[in-house]
Amino acid sequence: MNTSLSGLPARGLHPFDVARAIFESRFLARHRPFWVNIELTHRCNLRCSFCDKRGTGEMTASEAQRLLSDLRACGTASVCFDGGEPLVHPHIEDIVAHAKGLGLRVALSTNGTLLPQHRKILSNVDAVKVSIDGPLPIHDAGRGEGAFARALEGARVATRAGVPVALRMTLARHNVGHWRAVMDLAQQLGVVALFQPAMGSVMDSSREASDHSADGADCRKAMDEIAGCKGEGGPIGNEYVCLEHLRRWPEATRVEHCAGGRVEVAIGPDGSMFPCGRVGRGEPAPNALKEGVARAFARVRRPEGCEQCWCTLTLGNCYLYGLDLRLLRGRVPFLTRDATE
Numbered sequence: 001m002n003t004s005l006s007g008l009p010a011r012g013l014h015p016f017d018v019a020r021a022i023f024e025s026r027f028l029a030r031h032r033p034f035w036v037n038i039e040l041t042h043r044c045n046l047r048c049s050f051c052d053k054r055g056t057g058e059m060t061a062s063e064a065q066r067l068l069s070d071l072r073a074c075g076t077a078s079v080c081f082d083g084g085e086p087l088v089h090p091h092i093e094d095i096v097a098h099a100k101g102l103g104l105r106v107a108l109s110t111n112g113t114l115l116p117q118h119r120k121i122l123s124n125v126d127a128v129k130v131s132i133d134g135p136l137p138i139h140d141a142g143r144g145e146g147a148f149a150r151a152l153e154g155a156r157v158a159t160r161a162g163v164p165v166a167l168r169m170t171l172a173r174h175n176v177g178h179w180r181a182v183m184d185l186a187q188q189l190g191v192v193a194l195f196q197p198a199m200g201s202v203m204d205s206s207r208e209a210s211d212h213s214a215d216g217a218d219c220r221k222a223m224d225e226i227a228g229c230k231g232e233g234g235p236i237g238n239e240y241v242c243l244e245h246l247r248r249w250p251e252a253t254r255v256e257h258c259a260g261g262r263v264e265v266a267i268g269p270d271g272s273m274f275p276c277g278r279v280g281r282g283e284p285a286p287n288a289l290k291e292g293v294a295r296a297f298a299r300v301r302r303p304e305g306c307e308q309c310w311c312t313l314t315l316g317n318c319y320l321y322g323l324d325l326r327l328l329r330g331r332v333p334f335l336t337r338d339a340t341e
Ligand SMILES: C[S@@+](CC[C@H](N)C(=O)[O-])C[C@H]1O[C@@H](n2cnc3c(N)ncnc32)[C@H](O)[C@@H]1O
Pocket: 044, 048, 050, 051, 052, 053, 082, 083, 084, 085, 086, 109, 110, 111, 129, 130, 131, 168, 169, 170, 196, 197, 198, 199, 200, 201, 202
């Protein structure tokens, strides 16, 4: 299995480019939006019980294409199309093709349900994250009836097309005890599984827990078991250092070197630019569509000592940005990471 440090395959990105972007940012203060998460739309075809990243905002196709060209000119190497649900965007195929045509590494963060009808897109995609939150009844309890079967078919379509897939499970109150089913599924599909806790809100990082969040003790138990399973060769994509961090959820846990606003940014449907997918929502933010990427990036917030990093891929980026040697545990070679969130 071809996995990188993040558990996502490194296809489409050269380790040297990753190392250079981090080195220039860390030691020369030459930051650039190397990894970019683009929330093309906040519309979604599912109503997940624990998710509040949905609404009506949507970038037009021409805005998205302009943004991608601008990002490329500003040093972006890798984009992940996120949402809402990116596959509900009416021009997703053209937008993804445009990104690929620019030479960007392209990832998709999706609930998977619409992948079968968009299979054409996969020829321009380097990695797919499909959300799976447990076995059928548990997944459907959180995401709606029929969602599991369609997500699974989506993951299968992607693997059959030769695109590397990661199953991403968000551990909430209703599913925290079911992580093993997701790992088993990953094993059957020959892909990796990623785990992260359900925060109180993905649009307000100050709300640490809500009714839907798992208890800290249950989350800790799951993360410890997941780490044990990884040690026995389970297809777990989270780095050990991330599992160690995530087991402390929801206690404020500091990240010493935040990649946000330095080598990573997230861009909302209206062009607002944030340091990552979780932090800075609800605050005035620079706008990459109105001001252009270079100006927006110069003003984007650069968090110091962030204590709210609970997304496992962003967290992995931060530990990599911090050149944390604990990332090496169980893994060689170093710097093959490719974890756009
Ligand atoms: C906002 S969704 C967008 C992409 C796509 N619609 C999907 O469901 O994967 C991206 C990821 O955020 C996760 N997510 C949603 N609500 C969350 C929460 N409250 N805390 C942590 N992660 C959450 C989802 O499970 C999903 O894996």
